[in-house]
Amino acid sequence: MVGENGGGAYVFLFCIAMLVIGIPMILVENVIGRRKGVNALDAFGGSMNGKPVAKIWKLVGWAGLLGAFGIMAYYMVLGGWVISYIVNIIGGNLDISSPVDGMVTKNFFTEHIENSPWEIAFYTLLFVAVNQWILVKGVIGGIEKAAK
Secondary structure (H helix, E strand, C coil): CCCCCCCHHHHHHHHHHHHHHHHHHHHHHHHHHHHHCCCHHHHCCCCCCCCHHHHHHHHHHHHHHHHHHHHHHHHHHHHHHHHHHHHHHHCCCCCCCCCCCHHHHHHHHHHHHHCCHHHHHHHHHHHHHHHHHHHHCHHHHHHHHHHC
């Protein structure tokens, strides 16, 4: 649909922006992290010892931390939704053997996601627990094994 409705230009410009802005920002963030060798809050403004501009840069560190926390919270809930869909597909509550129209998916979303907050809370906590377990195991024992 993107190509049919003229959205291809947007996707093209988005990809260019990611190359021109996104990659340099990631590189700068990595350089700051390696050079300072401290946490994100202290990397921005922590070594300026009393200079007035240090407070502004400290706010930049807090903004990055709060942004990461917001993104994490968003993806935790999305992970709960995915687990809910998988469980309901395996349980036979959502048939995906044939093409599914929009009304079927809307009704399923309303019934299982919007109207059952405890179910989603359970799946979200399950998602968080599995991720925590993988992270506690470390890079080699957890992340690499889970990715296989």
